[in-house]
Amino acid sequence: MMKLIVDRAESLFMQSEGACDVTPAQCRVLLYLQNRDGEAVAQRDIERHLGVSHTTVKGLLQRLEEKGLVRTAFDSADGRVKNAYLTEAYRQRHEDASESIQRLESRMLAGLDDAEREQLHKLLERIMANIIS
Numbered sequence: 383m384m385k386l387i388v389d390r391a392e393s394l395f396m397q398s399e400g401a402c403d404v405t406p407a408q409c410r411v412l413l414y415l416q417n418r419d420g421e422a423v424a425q426r427d428i429e430r431h432l433g434v435s436h437t438t439v440k441g442l443l444q445r446l447e448e449k450g451l452v453r454t455a456f457d458s459a460d461g462r463v464k465n466a467y468l469t470e471a472y473r474q475r476h477e478d479a480s481e482s483i484q485r486l487e488s489r490m491l492a493g494l495d496d497a498e499r500e501q502l503h504k505l506l507e508r509i510m511a512n513i514i515s
Contacts (some may be wrong), residue, residue: 387490389489394486395482395483404446407432408445410432411428411432411443412440412452412472412476415467416468421450422465425440425443425454425465425466427465428443450469450470451469451472451475452466452467452469453466454466455463
């Protein structure tokens with residue numbers, strides 16, 4: 383059931399106005415970079431976080447660079463490491479996407495009271511902890 387919910391939520395988000403023309407996989411990269419709060423993020427860290435290959439992350443970053451949402455550069459201390467950074471264009475478009483996400487979340491949680499929402503949040507956190515470790 384969780385897979386069906388995720389698939390439908392991704393589909394609805396991609397159809398929304400704030401989707402920024404990114405795929406769900408690209409969106410996961412952007413959210414990871416955003417959560418790192420502006421610091422340089424090595425490509426291999428993205429690979430580990432997403433659990434995907436070097437080639438997959440390289441392609442995702444290339445397409446995000448083409449869209450102007452990410453820039454990459456080799457690390458000045460270690461030229462073998464390629465880092466990714468969010469661009470100002472991403473930050474501007476993120477506001478639109480955030481509004482779309484909030485609308486989608488409201489739709490998904492419609493009919494749940496505050497206690498149910500809090501319980502759901504705690505359950506999802508436990509599920510996430512189970513699969514991260």
